[in-house]
Each structure stands twice: as C-alpha cells, then as structure tokens.
Amino acid sequence: MDIQINKEGNVTTVVLAGRLDTPASQPAAAALEPVINDASGTIVLDCKALEYISSSGLRIFLTIRKAAMAQGGSVVVKDINDDIRNVFMMTGFLNLFDIR
Numbered sequence: 811m812d813i814q815i816n817k818e819g820n821v822t823t824v825v826l827a828g829r830l831d832t833p834a835s836q837p838a839a840a841a842l843e844p845v846i847n848d849a850s851g852t853i854v855l856d857c858k859a860l861e862y863i864s865s866s867g868l869r870i871f872l873t874i875r876k877a878a879m880a881q882g883g884s885v886v887v888k889d890i891n892d893d894i895r896n897v898f899m900m901t902g903f904l905n906l907f908d909i910r
Contacts (some may be wrong), residue, residue, distance in 0.1 A: 811827070811828040811830055811834035811837070811838055812825075812827040812828055812859075813825070813826060813827075813863060815841075815842075819850045819851075820851035820852060820854075821851060822848075822852070822854070824842065824845060824853065824854065824858055825858075826838075826855065826856065826860040827859035827860065828856060828859070828860070828861060829861050829863075830860060830864065830866075830867030831862060831863075831864040831866065832865075834867075835867055835869070835870060837862045838867070838870060839873070842870065843891075846874060846877045848880035848882045849877040849878040849880075849881045850882050850883045851883050852883060852885075852886065853875065853883060853884070853885045854886045855875060855885065855886065857887060857889050858892045859892070860891070860894060862893070863897060867872050868897070868901060868903065870889070871885075871903070871907070872883060872905060873880060875907065877887070884908065885907060885908065886907075886910055887908065887909050887910070888909070889910075895909075
C-alpha cells in the first residue's frame with residue numbers, strides 16, 4: 811500500500827495505490843492521520859491505482875468522511891475500478907460518497 815498526500819490550498823488529494831486490506835489498514839490509518847485532523851476543506855481520495863479494499867479500508871474511508879463532516883469539509887472519491895465500485899454498491903458507500 812502506497813499513500814501520497816498533496817495539499818494545494820483548500821484541497822487535499824490522497825493518492826492510494828495497491829491493496830487497502832487488513833494488514834495495510836493500520837499503517838494507512840496512521841499515514842492519513844494528518845488528513846483526518848485537518849479535514850475542513852475538500853479531500854479527494856484518488857483511487858486510480860487502488861486495486862482492492864477490505865472492510866478495514868472501508869472503515870478508514872468512513873473515518874475520513876466523518877471527520878470532514880464534523881469540520882465542514884467534503885470528500886470526493888475518484889477513479890474507482892469496477893471491483894471497488896461493486897464493493898461500494900453492496901455496502902451502500904455509493905450513497906455516502908461523491909463518486910467521480
């Protein structure tokens with residue numbers, strides 16, 4: 811799992827690459843702590859290179875969404891592949907996130 815965080819003005823882009831599965835979720839959550847602590851702007855979760863997401867990974871997405879809502883920010887999820895789109899559809903995440 812590789813995570814790159816880029817902040818420009820009020821937009822924070824998080825590029826996720828690899829597998830966001832149970833073993834990767836704890837280090838990923840630690841890496842994303844600055845994004846969660848400063849979620850008042852727009853957070854773009856770029857999933858173009860994300861291959862897989864488990865329930866632990868979904869929990870991280872929910873944590874980011876909750877922090878953004880509490881701080882007046884928003885979350886955009888972009889470029890999910892078909893497999894991840896199916897997971898989002900089955901779990902109701904398509905209704906929770908702005909998917910582009």
